[in-house]
Amino acid sequence: DVKVTQSSRYLVKRTGEKVFLECVQDMDHENMFWYRQDPGLGLRLIYFSYDVKMKEKGDIPEGYSVSREKKERFSLILESASTNQTSMYLCASSLGGGGFVLSSPLHFGNGTRLTVT
Amino acid sequence: KNEVEQSPQNLTAQEGEFITINCSYSVGISALHWLQQHPGGGIVSLFMLSSGKKKHGRLIATINIQEKHSSLHITASHPRDSAVYICAAEDDKIIFGKGTRLHILP
Numbered sequence: 001d002v003k004v005t006q007s008s009r010y011l012v013k014r015t016g017e018k019v020f021l022e023c024v025q026d027m028d029h030e031n032m033f034w035y036r037q038d039p040g041l042g043l044r045l046i047y048f049s050y051d052v053k054m055k056e057k058g059d060i061p062e063g064y065s066v067s068r069e070k071k072e073r074f075s076l077i078l079e080s081a082s083t084n085q086t087s088m089y090l091c092a093s094s095l096g097g098g099g100f101v102l103s104s105p106l107h108f109g110n111g112t113r114l115t116v117t
Numbered sequence: 118k119n120e121v122e123q124s125p126q127n128l129t130a131q132e133g134e135f136i137t138i139n140c141s142y143s144v145g146i147s148a149l150h151w152l153q154q155h156p157g158g159g160i161v162s163l164f165m166l167s168s169g170k171k172k173h174g175r176l177i178a179t180i181n182i183q184e185k186h187s188s189l190h191i192t193a194s195h196p197r198d199s200a201v202y203i204c205a206a207e208d209d210k211i212i213f214g215k216g217t218r219l220h221i222l223p
Contacts, residue, residue, distance in 0.1 A: 108161065
């Protein structure tokens with residue numbers, strides 16, 4: 001079974017702090033994704049990576065950056081956290097298919113609920 | 118731009134009832150995903166389909182490409198089916214619906 005592990009379930013940070021959200025998958029998947037989920041808005045893509053050191057902006061990349069130095073790990077970085085980044089953050093992975101198109105189902109982590117005060 | 122609409126937004130039913138959740142999308146797609154999210158946040162992929170019908174246990178997913186419509190059915194519903202069900206349409210990117218919150222009463 002694919003396991004996608006997010007490092008924290010709950011996180012509370014102060015405005016202006018640099019925040020790292022870590023995600024690790026154990027199935028050698030090429031694709032990894034970071035989403036945020038807000039009430040009434042559904043899941044929105046922040047960044048996507050289809051290979052090591054490769055990244056593509058999603059729909060809402062502003063205020064975020066990502067790092068993929070190893071295939072199994074995809075990190076989301078909030079350079080200077082703001083209160084409007086309070087949200088549920090979900091990491092996902094899938095087998096490669098090129099670009100945004102999936103060739104296989106998405107596997108999600110349990111999410112990190114981030115509160116910025 | 119593809120838009121994905123789900124209905125109903127909320128659904129409460131008695132244990133044992135047959136459940137249908139609908140998903141419509143506006144442009145042609147390569148695949149349609151159904152996901153389940155339990156309280157606490159974790160999301161599980163239920164189905165990925167591009168035509169016809171798929172079945173897994175008490176869950177059935179169908180898709181009508183011409184009508185740009187998919188349905189998720191749950192037979193003999195059970196309180197443990199209570200969750201948010203999300204459909205996602207995939208063309209050159211994945212667009213998620215806002216989800217249907219299902220509550221099955223014992």
